[in-house]
Amino acid sequence: MDTLSYKTISANKATAKKEWVVxxxxxxxxxxxxxxxxxxLRGKYKPSYTPHVDCGDNVIVINADKVKLTGxxxxxxxxxxxxxxxxxxxxxxxxxLMAQSPEKLIKRVVKGMLPKNKLGSKLLGNLYVxxxxxxxxxxxxxxxxxxxxxx
Numbered sequence: 001m002d003t004l005s006y007k008t009i010s011a012n013k014a015t016a017k018k019e020w021v022v023x024x025x026x027x028x029x030x031x032x033x034x035x036x037x038x039x040x041l042r043g044k045y046k047p048s049y050t051p052h053v054d055c056g057d058n059v060i061v062i063n064a065d066k067v068k069l070t071g072x073x074x075x076x077x078x079x080x081x082x083x084x085x086x087x088x089x090x091x092x093x094x095x096x097l098m099a100q101s102p103e104k105l106i107k108r109v110v111k112g113m114l115p116k117n118k119l120g121s122k123l124l125g126n127l128y129v130x131x132x133x134x135x136x137x138x139x140x141x142x143x144x145x146x147x148x149x150x151x
Contacts, residue, residue, distance in 0.1 A: 011049070011055045012050075015048075016054065017048070017055075019143070020057065020140040020141065021060070021142055021144075021145045022135075023060065024062055025061050025106070026063045027066060030068065030094075033067065034110045036150050037059055037061065038110050038114055039150070040145075041056045041114065042123060044056075054123060059128070060130070060137055061127070062133050062135055063133060064102040067102070067105075074095040078091050078092070078093060079094070102131045107127060
């Protein structure tokens with residue numbers, strides 16, 4: 001019996017096969033889309049997934065300004081930040097954040113779904129969000145992916 005066939009193979013930085021994918025956020029629900037984007041960034045759709053390694057894809061999200069939220073979440077949900085000073089707690093809603101920058105809204109939601117450590121920060125660097133359909137990553141030849149086909 002060949003015992004080498006039973007060894008668990010862990011991916012590392014050198015053996016990770018990273019790809020570039022484009023996700024169109026038009027008429028997609030923010031949370032559902034963001035959870036699938038976080039899984040893509042993490043590499044959980046790949047058979048070579050390793051929890052402690054950045055083996056996920058580089059994800060480009062286009063049409064970020066056309067994302068949807070269900071119910072009254074545009075106004076009722078509140079995001080808090082703290083400046084570090086006394087009385088420095090700030091609050092904002094998704095509607096205000098979308099008016100300022102739709103890219104910040106999607107990055108914030110995806111960041112909350114990634115690990116809260118150095119790996120999570122590195123994975124968030126693999127996310128590129130753009131409000132329109134144009135993006136400067138054509139040289140990487142990204143492939144279009146439909147998130148509705150992913151689990």
